[in-house]
Amino acid sequence: MHYEIFLDLLFAENLLLNYTILRLSSFLLKRSATRRRSFAAAALGAGYAVLYAVFARYLPGALLALVGIGITTGMVKSGCRITTVRDLAVGMAGYILSGFLIGSAYRLFRELMPGRGILLFLLSGSAAYAGTLLLLKIRKEMLLEHARQVTVQLVQNGKWKKVKGLYDTGNTLRDATTKKPVSVVPYTVILELFPDEMRTGIAALARHETVPEPEQLLALQPRYIPFRGLEGGGFLPVIRISEMILVTEHTARHISGPLIALGGENSSSPRGYEIILHPDLMEGQEE
Structure with a gap:
């Protein structure tokens, strides 16, 4: 069987493919490699592809494989600006993963758009890049959501209750006088902390x-604070309880005399959280 290879097209396709993979790998690894550096490394790999096509039938396959591994390693090291052996191993894995993503996208577009040549590589690289960005964004949101979750122990005169809490950056409530942050909890959640005559x-x-x-409520220092939400504004009743303990995987923060806004019976988060914490409590900025 006779094959006709156009070396200029082979070089261009490999240059584009290598560059896209290197940029995607750099993004996955969060490296600071410049586009010029990635382009130069991609050109090195494209040059090897041309040499392989020319000399493949004249040189031993094992030798070509070793040279290919060396070229690929150098290309990843330089194109992603990697300095340590550990990062290089991760970089090679990222290079393989990126190549797999682009290759999968390429096969899909080849079925949908046969005979499009270079355009397939552009579409494949763009689709893989966009898909990776989306997956990383989803993963980041999931990690952020996990980091914002906390177990909260509400304490009042020796009684305590454990609830599921969430730090919410949308909660900007502060007491008008003391400027202390205010968290929000449905009043039904905390009623059991108080004696019958106070409920x-x-x-x-x-x-x-x-x-x-x-x-009966004087000890709780009740007051109202203004608020504004998506559905309008108004005033929320606020009380002060004895203590609130924020428990994460590694720490337990004790907050004395926290301010709690009393929400309605159905005011808890739709995701099942029983208390919406002020974000400043996460960083210990409650003062």
Whole structure:
């Protein structure tokens, strides 16, 4: 069987493919390699592809394979600006993964758009790059969501309750006087922390009703703070409890006298969180 190879087209295709893979690998590895460096390394790999096509039938296959491994290693090391052996191993894995992604996209577009030549490489590289960006963004959001989750222990006069909390950057509530951050919890979640004679008053306060025997709530220092949300604004009732403990995998932060806004019965997060924490509590900036 006779094959006719156009070396200029072979070089161009490999240059484009190598460059796309190197840029994608650099992104996956979060390396600072410049486009010029990646282009030069891609040209090295494309040059080897041409030499392989010319001399493949004259040289031993084992030798060509060893040279190919060396060229690929040098291309990844230089094109992704890698300095350590560990990063090089990860870089080679990233190069293989990127090549697999682009190759898969190329086969798909080849079926959909036969005979498009260079355009297939452009589409394949763009699709793989965009797909990788999307996957990394989803993964980042999942990790961020996990980092924002915390177990919260609410403590009041010796009683305590464990609830599921979430740091929410959209929570900007602060007490108008002390400027301390305010977290939000449905009032029904914390009623059991208080004696029976206080529960009726807390429920009335949360529902903006007249509080019977308001002197029962004086120790909680009740007040109202303004808020604004997607559905409008208003005022939220706020109380101070004895303590709040924020428990993560590695730490437990004790916050004395935290301010808690009393939300309605159905005001918890739709994702099942029982308390929406102020983001400053995550960094210990509650003062």
